[in-house]
Amino acid sequence: MSRHAMTPRRIAIFRALQLGDLLTAVPAFRALRQRFPHAEITLIGLPWAASFVQRYAQYLDRFVEFAGYPGIGEVDFEPERSQHFLEELRAYGYDLAIQMHGSGKTSNPFVLELHAPLNVGYYEGEPPEGLALSRPYPHHQPEIVRNLDLVELLGANISQTSLEFPLFEQDYAEAATLLRRLPKASRPWIGLHPGARPPARRWPVEYFATVADMLAQHFDAQIILTGGPGEEMTVEEVIQHMHTPAMNLAGQTSLGGLAAVISKLDLFISNDTGPAHIADAVHCPGVTIFGPAEYERWKPLSVTRHAVRQPVSCSPCSFWECPIDHRCLRWLNPERVIDSAANYLAKQPLREIAETRRRSGKPVARAGESL
Numbered sequence: 001m002s003r004h005a006m007t008p009r010r011i012a013i014f015r016a017l018q019l020g021d022l023l024t025a026v027p028a029f030r031a032l033r034q035r036f037p038h039a040e041i042t043l044i045g046l047p048w049a050a051s052f053v054q055r056y057a058q059y060l061d062r063f064v065e066f067a068g069y070p071g072i073g074e075v076d077f078e079p080e081r082s083q084h085f086l087e088e089l090r091a092y093g094y095d096l097a098i099q100m101h102g103s104g105k106t107s108n109p110f111v112l113e114l115h116a117p118l119n120v121g122y123y124e125g126e127p128p129e130g131l132a133l134s135r136p137y138p139h140h141q142p143e144i145v146r147n148l149d150l151v152e153l154l155g156a157n158i159s160q161t162s163l164e165f166p167l168f169e170q171d172y173a174e175a176a177t178l179l180r181r182l183p184k185a186s187r188p189w190i191g192l193h194p195g196a197r198p199p200a201r202r203w204p205v206e207y208f209a210t211v212a213d214m215l216a217q218h219f220d221a222q223i224i225l226t227g228g229p230g231e232e233m234t235v236e237e238v239i240q241h242m243h244t245p246a247m248n249l250a251g252q253t254s255l256g257g258l259a260a261v262i263s264k265l266d267l268f269i270s271n272d273t274g275p276a277h278i279a280d281a282v283h284c285p286g287v288t289i290f291g292p293a294e295y296e297r298w299k300p301l302s303v304t305r306h307a308v309r310q311p312v313s314c315s316p317c318s319f320w321e322c323p324i325d326h327r328c329l330r331w332l333n334p335e336r337v338i339d340s341a342a343n344y345l346a347k348q349p350l351r352e353i354a355e356t357r358r359r360s361g362k363p364v365a366r367a368g369e370s371l
Contacts, residue, residue: 008036008095008118014044014111015100016066016074018197019255019274020298021143022052023281025100026163028147029059031156032098042094046074051255055166064089069113071106090115096154100147103137104128120153122146143297161301165259165281174257175264178249182222188266188345190221191286194238195231195250196273199321203271203289203329205234209241210334211269211341216244219345224265225250226258226275267344269337272298280305287340291329292317306340308332 011032015025022045032041042062043053053063067085068075090113097114099121101107108121112130119130122137133153138146148158182189194208215221223242227235227250235250253261259278262268268286270276276288280300288300290309294316299307310332314324322328 008039010092010094011036011039011041011096011098012044012064012089012094012111012114012116013041013060013098013100014066014107016045016049016072017101018046019048019052020277022049023163023165023274023277024143024298025147026056026059026281027144027158027161028100028151028156029056030160030164031148031158032151032154033059035151035154035156039096044089055168055256058166069106069110072101072110086113096120098150099131100150104131120150122150140296142299142301144301146297163277163281163302165278167260167263167282168256171254171256171260174254175260178252178257178261179264182224182247183245184222186220186222188219188221189224189264190215190219190341191224191226191262191265191268191270191284192238193226193268193270193273193275195227195234196271198292198319200292200317200319200326201271201273201329202234203291203332204326205237206241207332207334207337208238208269211337212238212242212246213244214334214338215341215345216246218342221267221345223247224261226253226261227251228258228275267341269341276300276305285344287337287344289329289332289337291315291326291332292319292322306344308336308340310336 040061042064043060044064044066047065050063053060066075068077068082070077094114094116096118097111097116099107099111104121104123108123108128111119111121118132120133121131123134124137127134144161152158192208192212194205196202212223216223223246225235225238225246225248229251232250235248239246259282262279262284263282265284268279268284270288272288272290272293279286280302283304285304288305288307290307292315295309310328312328315328
């Protein structure tokens with residue numbers, strides 16, 4: 001059966017990863033839904049992603065919590081639990097299984113054990129038997145493009161690379177309640193997100209404080225500090241280094257509420273972490289600060305987000321904490337970020353253009369394209 005003649009009833013996507021990973025897969029989910037509008041699409045992911053599937057109900061129908069498999073480190077492997085999990089998935093009867101969990105070295109064996117008639121994925125070395133539609137893993141592609149190229153094997157249209165983050169009424173209501181606490185209504189509103197799950201991706205707190213103070217002083221900006229659960233201490237450290245007042249929302253927002261807050265900001269400055277991709281998705285201009293991560297893979301594609309980095313010989317790396325002097329981020333001085341932010345603030349109409357395009361349903365231009 002050719003890829004254009006396939007009519008799967010049930011599709012499984014395996015991507016048991018974190019927020020940024022799933023946000024950069026949304027264009028592929030969208031393209032897959034357009035290709036198979038009547039199929040039931042299941043995401044097999046980590047527990048937190050249940051709410052993600054609910055938010056993206058226009059593309060994803062069902063969530064299944066990944067229960068572990070040998071070699072896949074996101075979940076501890078317990079043989080009996082894993083075997084029972086596989087039996088349940090096989091009994092459900094997927095017609096198509098898509099391995100969207102990296103290069104396939106450890107994830108292809110799991111997807112093949114679902115026993116779907118058709119399996120799709122990337123591979124390294126030789127393609128494994130049973131992977132009917134496949135490509136060699138493209139190490140140097142942007143993550144958005146990499147995910148799209150995978151579903152292109154199924155005949156999907158991959159022309160739309162823009163991110164999106166659906167916002168609900170309760171998200172906007174939560175944001176409005178929080179933002180009413182701002183001491184004045186004047187603009188600009190600038191958000192700073194100094195946290196990140198791996199410490200190696202966190203720009204020094206004193207640098208964030210310097211940026212906050214400079215933007216507050218020179219643009220009369222209102223500074224709003226954001227952070228997820230567990231990042232409260234990092235945000236407090238930034239505040240301790242600051243000389244100007246700031247609103248602290250760390251640990252006070254739901255994911256949807258955070259996204260709604262970001263959607264109302266004039267600028268959002270963040271480490272390379274999930275909320276940076278949210279800012280891209282809600283068309284909030286700003287700066288993403290890159291350290292040890294693969295820059296070409298994770299840099300934003302839209303013109304509303306600017307990436308700054310300091311190339312060093314040891315980056316990229318996969319260390320959770322830097323074993324030396326954190327030079328990839330410590331050598332990236334605050335002036336670089338301030339200059340990028342000031343450039344956006346000097347072109348304030350860009351925010352209005354992005355907002356207009358969002359309301360019209362048009363994608364924000366990619367880097368190198370005109371708005």
